[in-house]
Amino acid sequence: MSDDPPKAPGLLATVLAPVKSTFEEVGMLGDLAFRSIVWGIRPPYRVPLLVAQMEFVGVQSIFLVGLVGLFTGMVFAVQTVYGFRRFGAENMVGGVVALTLSREMAPVLTAIMVSARAGSGMAAELGNMRSSEQIDALETMAVNPVQYLVVPRMIAGVVMVPVLALIFFLVGIGGAWAVGVWGLSLDPGIFADRIKTMLKPSDITQGLIKALVFGFAVTLIACRHGYFASGGAVGVGQATTKAVVWGVVGVFVLDYIITSMLTEI
């Protein structure tokens, strides 16, 4: 170890520290994303690992995402009927709910649920593997850890978040229909017709593109925090928290960027 005492950082270094750490963070995410793409293309393709991750990210999230989708649709139906009734536009409820769910609520809330459930799990698992030297062990056995651990998780996120968002959307529409038609006496025919006339294929496409990007982002952020975790149990705990917090923040930031790019007003 160095015998020199550590120097106190200067004022400029202190002021610039957050900027430096932000650039470092973006750099690490970019580096991990690039390595994942490069190692994802290269054989061997580990199908069993991919299937296991798709089951973890997707299948195990279906109930949770469906439940949140159901209640989101139901609440949205109540709120829009309440608001639209003020100027006699309850007939628009079906279309408005479908538009909101497909373009915003389904991809955003699904990604948040996946970040909270699967992202935290990924960060904790990879963080534990890092601190117990399992990632080093993979490297010494000539197995690239990014290819073995990160790539299947990223692909699972990119594939399964859009699927889950679609399930969220369909269940949400079902919930809205149930509350609107059975609870608030809306006409079922008009409800369905407004969905048909107001909802364009591009609305669904935009929702799916968002879900795909969010799936990539939340798994990338979760893997980054877990893969580079340090500091034992405390470090793994912090990595898990950061994975969820920054995953959710990332979803909202990306949501604005994608919406601005894909929406013609």
Add this chain to the structure above:
Amino acid sequence: MLDAADAHVVVEGLVKIYGDRTILHGVDMIIGRAETLVVIGGSGAGKSTLVRHLIALERPTRGRIVIDGTDIASLNDVQLAKARRRFGMVFQKYALFDSMTVFDNVAFPLREQTKLSERDIREKAMTKLKELGVDHAATLTPAQISGGMAKRVGIARALVMEPELLIYDEPTSGLDPVTSRTVDSLIEEMRERFGVTSVVITHDMVSAFDIADRIAMLIKGRVVAQGSPAEVLAVDNADVQNFVRSSGVDVTRFEHRGTRKTAAELALRARERKSGRVE
């Protein structure tokens, strides 16, 4: 003295700096083929950092690690993966994969790096588990076995590929004395049967004097003594002498495996040779 040209591993001026902390201050080391080098030193001396460089888990800030004539820091990912097939490492914290059974852990490198049939893999992995006395735990997961057993499974996994260079990071820590000596015998057996070059990090001085062809003592990132066990004991350095005294090994009684002489006798002869009194 070993010649760098005949060496299996050469470490030249290795410096490692993390942020503003210098962990290794220009370490020079030569490890001969089929030799067992034991690296000893106190906690925080940089032992683990040193061995992590040998297997390219860390990149040097300065200096070179040359294995079989190739500077491993200069290799790209694919070349490094190929080179690593000749290395094995026994980790301090076992590093067994939690999601797999004991058997699958040992079979893992065979499945990843060879084209052997599943039957041959089973046979090799089970043989290795049996040699280490943990074959009865083959179907259990790492969470279901004791620390000592996990250590033995980690060793079985490192040995199953029969590597040319094996690195042991504290292989006997956490093991009872009987199992520790079994592990020492195993390290020795790997050298004798397969000509494996071994680098062993340990705090266990009994183990160090038992298995070492040569010892390197690392203190605060610097090699303060390097040579045969006797030569290291003869080094006139307060840190070295203090470390040996504190280890509790009675050098007047402890017998070296090869010469059957006590460590103190060997140290005396080494001192005499150095001062020119004995040819």
